[in-house]
Amino acid sequence: MSSITSPIYQTEQNFANLVRTYRKKHVGKGPEKIKVTFHSNWAIAYMSGSLSPVERFITRHKSGEDMVWQARTQMIKELYDQNPPTEMEELVGAKFEKLFTDIHMEDDEVISIFVFDRPIDQQAELHTS
Numbered sequence: 001m002s003s004i005t006s007p008i009y010q011t012e013q014n015f016a017n018l019v020r021t022y023r024k025k026h027v028g029k030g031p032e033k034i035k036v037t038f039h040s041n042w043a044i045a046y047m048s049g050s051l052s053p054v055e056r057f058i059t060r061h062k063s064g065e066d067m068v069w070q071a072r073t074q075m076i077k078e079l080y081d082q083n084p085p086t087e088m089e090e091l092v093g094a095k096f097e098k099l100f101t102d103i104h105m106e107d108d109e110v111i112s113i114f115v116f117d118r119p120i121d122q123q124a125e126l127h128t129s
Contacts, residue, residue: 008121011091012036012043018088019045019112026079028052031110038121042093043114051108061106072103072110085114092120 013036018021020030031051050072051059058064080099089096101112 008038012038012089015043015088016045016084018091019047021073022085022088023050026083027076038092040119040121041086041116043092043116043120045110045112045114047110047112048108050103050110056108065105065111069103071076076095076101076112089116092116094118094120 015038016034016036019034019036022030024030029050029052031047033047035046037044051068055068055072059068077078077099080096095118097115097117099112099114101110103110
């Protein structure tokens with residue numbers, strides 16, 4: 001079976017869709033592209049195209065860049081703490097513990113690592129069978 005049609009690949013794709021939906025619901029704009037990879041108890045999401053036109057305008061100045069960085073890192077972490085991603089938990093069969101995230105403003109790229117309470121890379125195959 002090719003990796004593109006494997007159960008783990010499908011679950012990673014479904015997880016990426018949930019990330020996009022969650023961000024649209026709570027932030028107003030989801031990323032244009034998302035690639036998710038599971039590793040042990042981590043879901044690693046690489047995203048691009050997350051900044052809104054207003055955020056891109058604001059980041060033309062250093063103070064605006066700092067403000068948008070703060071919103072897209074610290075405030076996003078707080079958002080996930082206050083509104084746990086229950087649909088993501090259901091998909092991978094594990095409890096969400098915390099989020100690590102950072103954004104590169106110039107390239108509009110984000111890396112987010114979703115940490116769960118147990119390995120999800122094997123669990124994903126069980127939940128799609």
